[in-house]
Amino acid sequence: MSERMSARDAIAAVTRDFTELPLTEGEFPEDGPLAWAGYDASRARATERTGETESVVPGVATIEGRPCVLVSFEFGFLGGSLGRRTGDRLEAAYETARERRLPLVSLIATGGSRMQEGMLALAQLQRVARQSALLREAGLPQIAVVRDPTTGGGWATLGAGADVVLALPGVQIGFAGSRVRPADADPAAYRAEGQLAAGQIDAIVRKEELRGVLAGWLTLLGGARPAGPAPVPEAFGTSGLPEDGWDAVSRARAAGRPRAEAYLDAYFPHRQALVGDRCGGVDPGMLCGFGLHAGASYAYAAQTGTATRPAGYRAAARLIRLADRLGIPVLTLIDTPGAANDAEAERAGQGAAIADAFAAVAAARVPVTTLVIGEGGSGGALALTSPDRTWVTADSYFSVIAPELAAAILKRDASQVRPTASQLRLRPQDLVELGVARGVLGA
Numbered sequence: 001m002s003e004r005m006s007a008r009d010a011i012a013a014v015t016r017d018f019t020e021l022p023l024t025e026g027e028f029p030e031d032g033p034l035a036w037a038g039y040d041a042s043r044a045r046a047t048e049r050t051g052e053t054e055s056v057v058p059g060v061a062t063i064e065g066r067p068c069v070l071v072s073f074e075f076g077f078l079g080g081s082l083g084r085r086t087g088d089r090l091e092a093a094y095e096t097a098r099e100r101r102l103p104l105v106s107l108i109a110t111g112g113s114r115m116q117e118g119m120l121a122l123a124q125l126q127r128v129a130r131q132s133a134l135l136r137e138a139g140l141p142q143i144a145v146v147r148d149p150t151t152g153g154g155w156a157t158l159g160a161g162a163d164v165v166l167a168l169p170g171v172q173i174g175f176a177g178s179r180v181r182p183a184d185a186d187p188a189a190y191r192a193e194g195q196l197a198a199g200q201i202d203a204i205v206r207k208e209e210l211r212g213v214l215a216g217w218l219t220l221l222g223g224a225r226p227a228g229p230a231p232v233p234e235a236f237g238t239s240g241l242p243e244d245g246w247d248a249v250s251r252a253r254a255a256g257r258p259r260a261e262a263y264l265d266a267y268f269p270h271r272q273a274l275v276g277d278r279c280g281g282v283d284p285g286m287l288c289g290f291g292l293h294a295g296a297s298y299a300y301a302a303q304t305g306t307a308t309r310p311a312g313y314r315a316a317a318r319l320i321r322l323a324d325r326l327g328i329p330v331l332t333l334i335d336t337p338g339a340a341n342d343a344e345a346e347r348a349g350q351g352a353a354i355a356d357a358f359a360a361v362a363a364a365r366v367p368v369t370t371l372v373i374g375e376g377g378s379g380g381a382l383a384l385t386s387p388d389r390t391w392v393t394a395d396s397y398f399s400v401i402a403p404e405l406a407a408a409i410l411k412r413d414a415s416q417v418r419p420t421a422s423q424l425r426l427r428p429q430d431l432v433e434l435g436v437a438r439g440v441l442g443a
Contacts, residue, residue: 003168003207004148006050007057007074010107014145014211017062018070021092025085033084036116042078050076055110056086058093060102064215066222069097072107073147073154080110082154083117087124090158094131103141103222105214108159111177112152125153132161139326141221145210146192146201151177163322164217164274165201166210167192173201199276199311216272219292221326226296229367230331233267235393235442241429245421248397248428252375257395260287260302260333263373267293267331271300274319281311281348285336288319290328299323301384302333307340308380310353316384317353317360324364332361332384334372337402339380357383371441372396376426392428394442399426 011018031039047053055077061070071093073080082090097104114121135142144162146155149172156175159165167173174181174190181190188194195201205213236258242248251257264271268291276282285306290299301316316332323330339345339354361368361384370386376398392398401409403421412420431437 004075004109005207006076007052007072007107010072010109010145010147011057011059011061011070013207014105014107014214015061015063015070018059019061020057020059021089021096023058023089023092025088028085032117033120034116034118039116042116046077050074052077054085054089055080055082056089058089058096060096060100061105063105063211063218066215066218067100068103068105068218068222069093069100070105070107071158073109075109075111075147075149078114078116079112080108080154081112081114081121082110082124082128083114083121084124086114087127090124090128091131094135097135097140098138101138101140103143103218104135105143105145105218106158106162107145107147108150108154109147110150110152110154112154122153125157128157129161132157136325141217141326143214143217143221145205145214146171146173148172149177151175160200160278163221166203166205166213167195167201168207168210169193169204196275197282198280199278199282199315200280202273202275213272216270220270220272220290220297221328223297225327226298226329228329229389230293230298230329230369232369232391232441233263233331233333233371235373236262238442239394241394241440241443242427244418245397245403245424245426246418248426249375249403249421251395252397254395257374260304260335260373263333263371264291264300264302267291268298268300274315274322277311277314278318279311279314281309281314283309283312283315285309286312286315288315290323297328299328299330300333301330303336303381303384305335305337305374307338308336309340309345310348310350313339313353313357313383317356320357320360320364320368324360324366327366329366330364330368332368332370332386334370334376334381334385334398335374335396336377336381337375338377339383354379354383361386372398372437377402390437391439391441392431392437394428394440396428397426398431398436399424
């Protein structure tokens with residue numbers, strides 16, 4: 001079980017500079033809108049126990065120099081549940097974020113909607129969803145920190161609906177709370193670690209590291225925007241151009257060739273990852289996130305040399321759409337033999353996932369810069385490739401199909417694979433001549 005912090009303790013864990021929003025609360029009928037017997041007494045006991053008059057404490061904060069609107073839930077106040085006055089406070093927080101052009105950070109611990117206010121409590125989720133949509137339209141980021149527990153509508157709006165979702169170790173997360181889920185449900189699925197493995201959250205962060213991680217995300221998502229597209233990364237080494245098509249393929253498939261991690265480490269002195277597709281999947285072969293390069297923020301989606309799975313394409317599309325909304329240019333690194341084509345990938349919606357990635361790149365208003373660093377395997381690589389800002393390294397290739405498969409389709413024997421590779425004109429210099437790439441790096 002994770003440590004349960006009060007709302008004020010959670011605030012103190014991330015900032016020393018917090019100013020609570022001034023709130024004017026209207027009349028509240030006796031025992032609430034449903035005249036639920038004993039509701040006023042329950043609220044009074046909750047206030048006596050916690051020192052709070054509602055389940056949410058909103059305010060403006062500075063986290064290591066980065067300003068934001070901060071919302072902290074008090075689970076000790078009726079289970080951190082959402083009622084009408086909670087909705088008022090959350091709405092005030094979102095409105096303040098829009099008015100002051102600030103990111104919104106939520107420190108969440110809630111059991112969901114407040115039963116004692118019935119459907120009026122449940123309707124607060126629609127208010128939160130509307131305010132979240134308005135903040136997205138304003139191009140402002142939302143970061144959620146999931147504390148213990150975070151369940152019900154609070155998870156399904158403030159939590160899972162945030163752009164970046166962080167969680168403390170071991171916390172309970174899920175739409176179904178512990179008292180309403182099936183008796184035989186796997187408890188691991190409702191913990192932070194299980195949700196990370198399923199691609200539903202981006203990172204598990206210890207309490208003592210939370211302030212620094214939040215400051216890093218606020219810098220990456222809420223800082224100054226670069227004036228132009230992401231600069232193309234420098235290639236590693238000078239290997240010269242390949243002699244023929246098969247030479248290009250062999251070099252791109254070489255085990256010792258630099259991979260995406262090396263390029264990202266060289267390009268970004270500081271970066272933080274987005275993990276998962278929010279649909280239950282994680283593809284380790286797709287690295288997504290934001291980083292600082294020459295003091296400016298850029299988004300990145302990088303293939304690592306494996307066949308890309310549906311979760312990878314969906315995660316990349318999620319990343320590109322978030323970057324586009326925030327006005328942050330995108331860098332993509334292409335390195336895949338192609339899209340995964342096994343039965344599991346098909347059942348997981350490979351075609352739709354690739355289509356989604358194509359659509360995200362095509363619709364992006366921010367510039368997308370692409371560097372092909374290894375294999376460029378057909379549509380599985382093209383889905384994340386910029387149509388007008390693509391470069392290739394000297395140890396890469398890009399092809400409509402793998403040479404071996406092309407030979408098989410054309411009913412050629414194995415001895416014809418090498419000449420077929422040349423016919424495909426997949427070498428870096430061929431790609432420049434064909435107008436597919438702007439230039440070759442590392443030649």
